[in-house]
Amino acid sequence: MTEQRRPNILITGAAGALAQQVINRLRETCDLVAVDFREQVYLGDDIPSYCIDFNKRVFEDLFRRYKFDGVIHLGRINSSQLTRMRRYNANVLGTQKLLDLSHKYGIRRVLVLSTYHVYGAIAYNPALIDEEAPLKGANLSMDLLDSVELENLANIYLWRYPELNITILRPCNIVGPGVRNSISTLLGSHRAPVLAGFSPMMQFIHIDDMADAIVLAYGKSTRGIFNVAPEDWVAYQRALELCGCKKITIPSIPPVVPRMILRAIKLRSFPSYLMQFFKYPVVIDGRAFAREFNFRPKRPLKEIFRYYRENKNPV
Amino acid sequence: MSLGSFLKSKLVPPALDEQISRIRKPIGSLGYDPWGYNSEAIKLGFSLTRQIYQKYFRVVADGVEKIPADGPVLIIANHSGQLPLDGLLIGYTLAARKDNPRMPRAMIERFFPTVPYLGNLLNEVGAVLGDPINCAKMLANGEAVIVFPEGVRGSGKLYQDRYQLKRFGNGFMHLAMKYHAPIIPVGVVGCEETIPAIANIKPLAKLLGVPYVPVALPVILPAKVHLNFGDPMYFDDLEIPEEQVTERVEQVKAAISELIDKGLSERKRLF
Numbered sequence: 001m002t003e004q005r006r007p008n009i010l011i012t013g014a015a016g017a018l019a020q021q022v023i024n025r026l027r028e029t030c031d032l033v034a035v036d037f038r039e040q041v042y043l044g045d046d047i048p049s050y051c052i053d054f055n056k057r058v059f060e061d062l063f064r065r066y067k068f069d070g071v072i073h074l075g076r077i078n079s080s081q082l083t084r085m086r087r088y089n090a091n092v093l094g095t096q097k098l099l100d101l102s103h104k105y106g107i108r109r110v111l112v113l114s115t116y117h118v119y120g121a122i123a124y125n126p127a128l129i130d131e132e133a134p135l136k137g138a139n140l141s142m143d144l145l146d147s148v149e150l151e152n153l154a155n156i157y158l159w160r161y162p163e164l165n166i167t168i169l170r171p172c173n174i175v176g177p178g179v180r181n182s183i184s185t186l187l188g189s190h191r192a193p194v195l196a197g198f199s200p201m202m203q204f205i206h207i208d209d210m211a212d213a214i215v216l217a218y219g220k221s222t223r224g225i226f227n228v229a230p231e232d233w234v235a236y237q238r239a240l241e242l243c244g245c246k247k248i249t250i251p252s253i254p255p256v257v258p259r260m261i262l263r264a265i266k267l268r269s270f271p272s273y274l275m276q277f278f279k280y281p282v283v284i285d286g287r288a289f290a291r292e293f294n295f296r297p298k299r300p301l302k303e304i305f306r307y308y309r310e311n312k313n314p315v
Numbered sequence: 316m317s318l319g320s321f322l323k324s325k326l327v328p329p330a331l332d333e334q335i336s337r338i339r340k341p342i343g344s345l346g347y348d349p350w351g352y353n354s355e356a357i358k359l360g361f362s363l364t365r366q367i368y369q370k371y372f373r374v375v376a377d378g379v380e381k382i383p384a385d386g387p388v389l390i391i392a393n394h395s396g397q398l399p400l401d402g403l404l405i406g407y408t409l410a411a412r413k414d415n416p417r418m419p420r421a422m423i424e425r426f427f428p429t430v431p432y433l434g435n436l437l438n439e440v441g442a443v444l445g446d447p448i449n450c451a452k453m454l455a456n457g458e459a460v461i462v463f464p465e466g467v468r469g470s471g472k473l474y475q476d477r478y479q480l481k482r483f484g485n486g487f488m489h490l491a492m493k494y495h496a497p498i499i500p501v502g503v504v505g506c507e508e509t510i511p512a513i514a515n516i517k518p519l520a521k522l523l524g525v526p527y528v529p530v531a532l533p534v535i536l537p538a539k540v541h542l543n544f545g546d547p548m549y550f551d552d553l554e555i556p557e558e559q560v561t562e563r564v565e566q567v568k569a570a571i572s573e574l575i576d577k578g579l580s581e582r583k584r585l586f
Contacts, residue, residue, distance in 0.1 A: 123428045126448035127349040197431020201351050201438075232343035235351065235435070242345075252431050280428065283349045285452075300344050 006031045009218075010068045012098070013075030013113075014049060015041045017178030021211035022072060023047065026218075033066050035059075036075065037090060054094035063105040070109035071102050072218060076150060078181050084143055091146040092153060099157045102164055110166045111218050112154045116203075116227065116284050118147050118170065121276035127201065128285035131170070131225045141273035151225075158223060165221045169214065172229040172284055175304055176207035177311075185269035187308040192245040193262075193270045193278075195252040199237035200281035203229040206299035216293045229286035230297040236278060242305035244312070252279065323355065326362040335361055338410065338418050341456055350420070350449065351438030357418065360440035364407045371537050372400075372505065375581075376408045378544035384415035387454040387496035388547075389487055390461045393480055393571055394469030396506035397529050399423055399442070402461050405501055406441065408542055409459065419459040422450060424467055426525055447486050454494040462487045464564070471527035474511035478504070478575055480568055485557065488550065488564050497547035500567055502574025505540030508585050538586055541578035545570050 007030045013019045014034030023032055023043060032047045040051035048066075052059055054075075062068075073095065077087050095112070102110055119129050120136030135151065137144040151168060158166040173183045183204075186192045205213075205228065213228050240247055250258050262272035270278070289295055335358050346354035368374050382388060392405060402421035409419050422445035428434040443449050445466070453460050463469055468481035491498050512529030520528040548570065550563055 124425055124444065124446065126444065126446040126452070127351075128448075128452050130448075195431075197433075197435065199435050201347065201349065232345070233347045233349050233351075234343070234345045235347060235353070238345065238347075281351070302344060 007069040008033070008066050010035065010062065010066070010071045012036070012054075012071070012073045014043065015039050016074060017176075017180070018113075018174060018207055018210060018214075019072075019074045020178075021207055022074065022214050025211055025215045031066075033062060033068070035062070037094070053090075054097045055089065059097065060101055063101050068102075068105065068107055070111070070218065071098065071107055072111045072214065073098060074113045074214070076113055076115070076147070084146070088146045088149070092149045095150050096153055099154070099164070099166075103157070103161050108163065108165060109218065109221055110157075110164050111214060112150075112166060112168045113214070114151050114154070114168050114170045115147055116170050116172050116229070116282055117144055117274075117277065118151050119282050119284065120144070121200070121280040121282050123280050125280060125282055127281065127283040129227070129283065130285055131227055131288060140276050143271070143273040155225070158225075162223065165223050167217055167223060168225045169217060169289070170225065170227045170284065171210055171213070172203035172205055172227075172286070174207055174210050175204045175308075176299075177307065179207050182269045182271065182274060187239065187243045187245065187305070188312060189269065190246060190312055191248050192240050193250050193267065194237055194240065194247045195258055195275070195279050196249045197252055198279045199235040200277070200279060201233050201283050202236050202239060202281070203233055203283060203286075204239070204301060204304055205230055205297060206304050209297040209299055212298075213289070213293070213295050216295055217289075220293055222292055226289035226292065227284040227286045228289050228295075229284050231286070231290075232301050233283060234301055239301075239305065242302070243308035319355070319359070323359055327358045331362060332358055334416075335410075338416055340418055350443045350453070351435065352418075352420070352441050353439040356436075356439035357441065361407070361410060364403055365411070368404060368407050368411075372404065372509075372540040374404055374408065374505075374540045374542060376542040376544070379408050379412050379542075380414065381544050381546055382409055382417070382459060382499050383497060383547065384417075385457060387457050387494050388459045388499060389454070389491050389496050390419060390459060390499045390501055391487060391567055391571065392461065392463055392501035392503050393478075393575060394463035394465045395472065395477070395503065396508075397470060397510040397512060397527075397531065398535070399437075399470065400509060400535070401503045401506045402442070402463070404506075404540055405461055405503070405542060417459045419461050420453055421461040422463070424470075424526060429524070447490065450487070450490050451494065454490060454496050460496075467526040471512075471515060471529070473515065473529075474507070474513060477507035477511075478579065480572060480575075483564050483568050485560050485564050488560050488567070492550050492552045492560075495552065497549050498567055499547055500545040500570040500574060502543040502545070502571050502576075502578050503540070504543075504575060504578030504582055505538045508538035509535050511536070536586070539582065539584070541581055543574040543578050545574050
C-alpha cells in the first residue's frame with residue numbers, strides 16, 4: 001500500500017511575518033520549502049529554508065530537487081524597501097523567472113500576493129473598486145511601477161498558461177504583530193504624519209486573517225484576480241487616534257509643498273511617493289473573494305488598533 | 316474632550332442623537348461606510364443643518380412622503396446657487412421627515428475631494444464623489460441617492476439664467492433602469508437667489524482648477540426655499556437605444572420644470 005504523497009509547496013518571502021503565519025498553517029498537511037532573498041530563516045528541522053535570489057541559476061535546482069506541486073509567492077518587496085532598480089529586478093524579473101520555472105516543472109497551483117497600491121490613489125477613485133478597474137498606480141510614481149508590472153506579468157501567465165492555476169490576491173493594508181510595512185510602522189509609532197485636511201478612508205486586514213485568506217485561496221483552484229479586504233472602513237486620522245498616535249500635520253497644498261517636505265525628511269514609513277495614499281481613498285471591494293473562497297475575517301478593526309495602542313514601536 | 320465631542324455635547328441633544336441613530340445604515344464597526352459617511356459626524360451635520368434649514372432658509376417642503384421608505388431610489392433635482400446647498404436641504408428634508416426618515420447620499424462635483432477639509436467633511440455627512448460606479452454601488456446597497464444631472468452647468472449658472480434647466484446627463488436614467496430605482500423629481504426654488512452671480516471668471520477658474528469662479532457678493536443671502544417633491548417615476552430596464560433614454564430623461568426634466576413652476580407660483584417673496 002502506498003501512502004498518499006503530501007503536497008510540496010514553495011513559499012517565497014519566508015522572512016516576512018505573513019509567510020511565517022502561512023507556513024504555520026500549512027506545515028501540518030504539506031511539505032514546505034521556504035525561500036527569501038533577504039535572509040535565511042530557521043523554520044524548524046522539517047522545513048528547508050534558503051536565502052536565494054530568484055534570478056540566480058541555482059534557484060532552478062530547488063524545482064529539480066523538491067518537485068513542487070504549488071507555489072505561494074509572498075516575496076514581493078514593498079515599495080519602501082531597497083532601490084527602485086533592485087526592486088524591479090526582484091519583483092518583476094524575479095517573478096518572471098519564478099513563473100517560467102513553475103511552467104517548466106509542471107506546477108499546478110500558483111498564488112501571487114500583490115497589493116491594493118496598484119489601483120493608485122487618485123482623487124476621482126470611486127469607492128469599492130472592483131478587480132476590473134484600471135491599474136493607475138504606475139501613473140502616480142515610478143516607485144510603484146514594479147508592483148503594477150508584477151501584476152501585468154502574472155496576468156499574462158494567468159491567461160497563457162491556464163494549467164498553472166494562477167490566483168493574484170490584492171489585499172488592503174496588512175497590519176498586526178510582526179508586520180513591517182509602512183502603514184504598520186505608522187500605526188505603531190508615537191507620532192505619525194497626516195496631510196492637512198485629508199483623511200482618506202482606509203481598510204485594514206489583520207495578518208492572521210490574511211494568512212487564513214491565503215491558505216483558503218491556495219486550497220481552491222479558482223484562477224483569477226481577487227481583492228482581499230474586510231467589509232469595514234475607517235478614516236486614516238481616526239485610525240491613528242484609535243492607535244494612540246499623535247498627529248503631525250504637514251501642509252497639503254499646493255501638492256509640491258508636502259512632496260518637498262517628505263523628500264527632505266525621508267521617512268521610510270511615509271515616503272513621498274505614497275503621499276497620495278494618505279490623501280485620497282483607495283477602497284477596494286473584497287466581496288468577490290469572500291464569496292468565492294467563503295472567507296470571513298475574524299479580527300475586527302478595534303482589536304487591530306488595540307494591539308497598536310498597547311504595543312508602541314512593535315517589532 | 317476633543318472638539319468633535321465637545322460640539323456634539325453642545326449641539327446634539329440626546330433625543331436627536333437617538334432619532335438619528337434609529338435610521339439604519341450599512342456601516343462598519345467604527346461607524347464609517349466605504350464612501351466616508353460617519354454616523355457621529357452626521358449627527359453634528361444634521362443639528363447644524365436644522366438651524367440653517369428652519370431659521371435661515373425657512374424651507375417649505377411639499378411631498379417628501381412620496382420617497383419610498385426603503386430600497387434604491389434616485390432623487391433628481393435642478394441644481395443652482397454656486398454652492399451645493401440644494402443637496403443639503405433636500406437631504407435634510409428626507410432625514411427629518413416624520414415617518415420612515417432616510418439618510419440620502421448626494422453626488423457631488425469631482426473637484427470637491429481635492430479641497431482640503433471640505434472634501435472629507437462632505438463625505439462624512441453623506442456626500443459622495445459623483446461617479447457612476449459610486450452611484451451604482453449605492454443603489455445596489457439600497458440607498459436613496461440625490462443626483463443633479465445638470466452638474467456644474469446648473470450650479471455655476473448666472474443669475475440672469477435662473478430657473479432655466481441646463482442639459483441633463485443621461486447617466487442617472489441608465490442607473491435607474493438597471494437597478495429598478497424609482498425616480499423622484501424635485502423642483503428647488505430659492506437657491507438661485509442665495510448667491511446670485513453676475514459673471515464667471517473663467518481664466519481664474521482654470522488657473523485654480525475649479526469649475527467656476529463667480530462674481531457675486533461674498534455672502535449667502537437668506538432666500539426662502541421651496542422644495543416640491545414629485546410623484547415617483549418608474550422606468551423599465553429594456554435594452555433601448557440612447558435616443559429613447561434621452562426621451563425618458565426629458566420626461567424627468569419636464570416633471571422637474573413643472574415642480575419649479577409650482578414652487579415659483581407658491582413663492583410670495585424672495586426673502
